Amino acid sequence: MAASGDSMQNINSALCQIATEKLTNTHLTTLQTVTKALRDGQFRASVDREALGNLFAVLSRLSVDAEDLIEMMDSQEGEASLCLKITAECLRAHRNACVQCFQNQCWLRDLGSIKLSFEILTRLLKISSGGSDDVYDALRCGIQFLGNIAVGNQLCKDDIWELGFPHIFWDLLELADEKAVSYTCMVIHTCLDEDKTEQLVKDTRQLKLSLKIVDLCRTLPEVDWTVFIVTQHFLKSSELFRKMYAEMSNEERLTLLELILAQLGVVEEESSLMPLNAAQFLASCFTDHCRAVLALSSESSGDQEAMVVVRLLDILCVMTSGCKEFMALQDHADLLSATVGLLKEVHLLGKSSKNVFTAAHDFSLTRPGGADTHPALSFKAHLIRLIGNLCHGHGVNQDKVRELDGIALILDNCSIDSNNPFISQWAVFAIRNILERNLDNQKMIQGLRRQGVADDTILREMGFRVEERDGGLLLRPLKKDP
Template identity: 85%
Template sequence: MAASSDNMENINSALCEISKEKLTNTHLTTLQTVTKALRDEQLRNSVDREALGNLYAVLSRLYVDFHHLMEMDSQEEGSLCYKLTAECFRAHRNACVQCTQNQCCLRDLGSIKLSFEILAKLLKISSGGSNDIYDALRCGVQFLGNIAVGNQLCKDDIWELGFPHIFRDLLELPDEKAVSYTCMVIHTCLDEHKTEQLVKDTQQLKLSLKIMDLCRSLPDVDWTIFIATQHFLKSSELIRKMYTEMTNDARLTLLELILAQLGVAEKEKDCLMPLSVAQFLASCFTDHCRAVLTLSSESSDDQAAMVVIRLLDILCEMTSDCKEFMALQDHAGLLSTTVDLLKEVHLLGKTSKNVFTAAHDFSLTRPGGADTHPVFGFKAQLIRLIGNLCHSHIVNQDKFEPDES
């Protein structure tokens, strides 16, 4: 079957056979040919509704076969069915590439709903770790990604059917490609309204927390970073609720991401997040900053202290003449808390030999020397924040009286 615009009749005939006959490897070869043909832009744009309807009929047939396979537990027939399902999803995926007409047609036929029903069944049997099953899952998610691009109706359908449970189940898969493709779909579908849905209850919030966890555990998956920076950070309510539920490890991941993105936003002259997020982080610092003092003890909680250190780093960046966040100069208690903490750190370093002592020798406590200790430069950052909060701010300058001790 030649991959050209004049073989539509042959494609239709072949697809009709697959939807009605007992499945064989010959049908797999036929589907692979259809998938390849749909890579051609000219043919893809000329595909008629009948061909797409036949393609949908094949997917429907495969869905029905899942019921029989689960009852018979036939490994050989199962493998062929999974391979055919993956290939059928590939054909669907290729049909949707930059083709709104095909996206809308497949949506009207019910391909999105059917795809989620198949994905749900595949997820139930994925624990066996069969590569054929994972391949079908990957291709199914890729199809959802392609049908969603540039098509708001498809995005809304996918979100309604996948959020939050199927998305979360897909993100729990021990398959990095499937997880990456799922994050791609979530990123494509997300908008301001859908982001706000993430905070409605515990189940929704779990999805956002899982995505943040993937930022740490799968650093090579860029889609998680895009979701966090382009959507999560723009919602102060979501950031507040996530931060409250997070472990200190997870908080550090979020804070490191914010710190990195502040530098990017500064270069691009783009506001990364609303002022309300910055104000929340400032409150977290003022409420918990004394946790850093535990670093003077051998039995300290490094993670809680590191959270304070990262919060300070972020506040320093935000108040470094960044007009979107300079309202932090008026944040209740931020200046006085920072001054008091500097005094405590200075006094603690004078009263006993510890990490806050001016004449450090960290070689005995941490390999690599002083500059590898998490508290390195902490006092300098406190002074920097005080300077930033007082810069061109007469009221704060009048409040601040340096300690002469």
Template identity: 90%
Template sequence: MAASSDSMQNINSPLCQIASGVVEGTTTPLQIATEKRTNTHLTTLQTVTKALRDEQFRASVDREALGNLFAVLSRLSVDVEHLIENMDSQEEEASVCLKLTAECFRAHRNACVQCSQNQCCLRDLGSIKLSFEILARLLKISSGGANDIYDALRCGIQFLGNIAVGNQLCKDDIWVLGFPHIFWDLLELADEKAVSYTCMVIHTCLDEHKTEQLVKDTQQLKLSLKIMDLCRTLPDVDWTVFIVTQHFLKSSELVRKMYTQMTNEERLTLLELILAQLGVVEEENCLMPLSAAQFLASCFTDHCRAVLTLSSESLDDQEALVVIRLLDILCEMTSDCKEFMALQDHSDLLSATVDLLKKVHLLGKTSKNVFTAAHDFSLTRPGGADTHPAFSFKAHLIRLIGNLCHGHVVNQDKVRELDGIALILDNCSIDSNNPFISQWAVFAIRNILEHNLENQKLIQGLRRQGVADDTILREMGFRVEERDGSLLLRPLKKDP
């Protein structure tokens, strides 16, 4: 049902009264500042807010009513400025002013819900610019943490979010006025709801072009890193995750610059997000460009030896933990994700992985440490080995080697040249520190041998040195025969 002229008049008249002096221009700033707002005004605004919840009424609101609502906000902007200039104002007077400001923002917020007409009208009136001015003033007095101040801030931020939804002009205005400094101050607030709403506004306004701007200077990159930090410190705020996964990760340059500036602890947060998203993002909506994945692969190859410190040092070696998480990500990316399979052609990835497997395997054999094969499958393992950060690390190295060799002759040959085949066969034994390592070894050997006669000949020519496990090879569809001191690989005969 459309709004009647009577109901519209019932809103316009009291709004004009609240905004008197601003609309007519008949009152001096001093008089405006000294006139008191009352709870009667608050009740009037609450009536407007409630009326604007109705979709049909909202769609029928005329420009005059929105103009009067904007005039009220303008008047309240002066009142908020007066609060700053007179910090010794009476507590009751200040509280009414802040409650009125919050309620006026609520009315603006409701007016914009799925209504582009009202969004455009309020934008033309200057409500976005005015809202930022009020938010900036509220931020100056927010250190006290008063609930009325936070309530006004929250409602103002929500209004910006609603006026931006589906309206590119409003998004662009908000970005110009709020980015990066006011957004930064809002994200610094000690109020989780206000921070969450600010992230909602940022997410709504961001697009490919604005995301690319984030790398232009230090202040903009600083805001990006702040949002990344909020992913860790405020895990219940989903908007931070949406910003990172739906916008930040789409820019290779931003990923590179953020990663370079981060501490290892911050890198772990980013990598955990990437790993979590790899399993849920659909192929047509790729998580990140190939160049960003290649950057992560280079980070792994450049720093992978840091994981060796886990054989003797504290479990809190953050650089080693980063390497482990990078390996997990590379395993997922090369597990038949078409957009990332070009990682098979990364110049150093396979070599670094095989070399690292050699080193951790040797460490495990020469001394007792986390890389040493174990056979304790009890539910309560001494030392909590199954929670050690290097748990399954060797298995994942072998998995990555297998992925990189799938259908890739050059990599198959490289593994042979690096003496990686015998190394993988030597990891076919059951190891409780690396569950499923034998299965990953079978998988890797299959990919290394497939359509590669040289590699098949190598295995056939292996002499018995304790590296070949006939049971494992049988799982692959082969059997081992000994002839003249050599091991020959034969296909298993299928049962008739």
């Protein structure tokens, strides 16, 4: 409902009184009435500039009062509480005035409300350590106002970024209040764009704040805005991604990699999660550090460097499973050779002594209760899966696997292994991709001699049968039933 002339005049008169008189509970009630009225879209759209100017005058007066809040908290607790309540309500009214109303956003920006709000937030942060509900309520409303005035308004976004990033945003993210942190992340997400994201790598303080946001994905998993910031902005910048990863601890890397893995399954087809060169960087991280996983054979399952390798492998398996934007990973200089080499090492390690890489039939890597599993569970199977992916329709890689003696190695991993569920199926998949349209690899299979588990059971599943002839093996297609 649009505001009538009389109601608008009454609002202006009441706001003028708050801006000049000693604060009372009546003033709080008046502001609550204004806040409620501004929830209505028609009323909000009909509010004139004078009313917003008077509302801003109240905020200006409260900004001055906030300078004395530290002393008031000690000696005049009642007055401090009332001042904080009125400040929160005034910021709440500002917040409501900006909802889907570009005109009000512009008017309030022109008046200086963004700069003034940051000044108030800075003063409130100084007294936030006491954990007062009134302080947190005012902080939340101030942050929400910044979020609402920024939506759809580039000038406001730029002002907020210039005034708040990185110092004030950092202090807000450090608050022991999940709602305030969530609202701050909402503001950051709203203001970020490609140019601002690229700027984050130029300053160590800004990079530090970026790392803080990633860490919040772990410590505050219920705050979705952190995930949106990382996936919709941070991962889009290859330079920022590489610098963040270099500065992270292994625990922080695990958080980031878990997030990437989760998002790979839900990202829309027309929107890539990250640029190809960022994915290539992850592939290089895997090739450079993949042998760290060998520590799992003798150390506890909590070795975080090894767990990073496990998660990198999981990500590379998904990226090379038909994701067109990442299939260029097939041409990565060292990825295939490193994967085949690592498979050899873990396979031989599992045969030389009993450890987490030893084939088993007792589900020994599954912890009691089924709530968690050893990080090495399915690791060998995923190595074979990645090899199969890298060889799909790629003759050079097919040849490379043969040259690295990888074909017999994969065939030797066709047995059922409870520590590597579906390993035989992934082996079937890999061998099929390695043999497809590759006569040299097919001839090599034909020349193999039986050695233990490498019989023709798996080949039959692929539509072939093996015949012995002159001490060698001949590969024949299975005859279809009539």
